[in-house]
Amino acid sequence: MTESQAGSIFPPGYPLNTIIKPRLEHLAEAPIPTRNGTFRLLVFRYDDPSAHPTLSDEHVALVMGDVSGQSHVPVRVHSECLTSEVFGSLKCDCKEQLDAAQSLIGQRGLGVLLYLRQEGRGIGLANKIKAYALQADGVDTVEANERLHLPVDARQYDVAADILRQLSVRSVELMTNNPEKQESLDRLGIPVVGRIPLHTGANPHSEGYLTVKRDRLRHLLPGDLGRTKH
Numbered sequence: 001m002t003e004s005q006a007g008s009i010f011p012p013g014y015p016l017n018t019i020i021k022p023r024l025e026h027l028a029e030a031p032i033p034t035r036n037g038t039f040r041l042l043v044f045r046y047d048d049p050s051a052h053p054t055l056s057d058e059h060v061a062l063v064m065g066d067v068s069g070q071s072h073v074p075v076r077v078h079s080e081c082l083t084s085e086v087f088g089s090l091k092c093d094c095k096e097q098l099d100a101a102q103s104l105i106g107q108r109g110l111g112v113l114l115y116l117r118q119e120g121r122g123i124g125l126a127n128k129i130k131a132y133a134l135q136a137d138g139v140d141t142v143e144a145n146e147r148l149h150l151p152v153d154a155r156q157y158d159v160a161a162d163i164l165r166q167l168s169v170r171s172v173e174l175m176t177n178n179p180e181k182q183e184s185l186d187r188l189g190i191p192v193v194g195r196i197p198l199h200t201g202a203n204p205h206s207e208g209y210l211t212v213k214r215d216r217l218r219h220l221l222p223g224d225l226g227r228t229k230h
């Protein structure tokens, strides 16, 4: 036994490369034409034992242009929101932010949109709908999660940082209103050199939610929330 092994918490002969092996796996890739231009869609699997068990472990990077080795790459780190993105729910601004980010990347011809499968800020679809049921009785989004004994925001960005490293992105301009997301990526070793605000406006159904985001969750949104008519 060598001296370094003697001090190790692992038994002698333990294959150490399995410990440091990245949990990120690149599964598939193909070009995808969209109304914002043609992107490369890459699918990654991320084995995160701390994620909610109902969440998918397959995440997407939608990439435009050659981002490898580039600095100041426009990046959106977006978490799945089935209700708005598929069914057009007006309770939140997720779909609008997704569309705005994809459109901006299309205009610049360069960027990365990471689509993370963290439905309901990481608590999963069923829990999110349970929270919506409480919200229908007048409870706000933070209190609803608290009543269900769920975290207000369980999202994690390790997978985002690992994918950006895999894509060899050197620094990012983050498309977000959420300083917490910016700080998280910085902590995870991804230099955030700029922020691109995504102010997509509020409607009567999303106004309460966006107000909570601004006043209780520190999101950088305008005083009038950029109200629109729906």
Ligand SMILES: [Zn+2]
Pocket: 081, 084, 092, 093, 094, 095
């Ligand atoms: Zn949403």
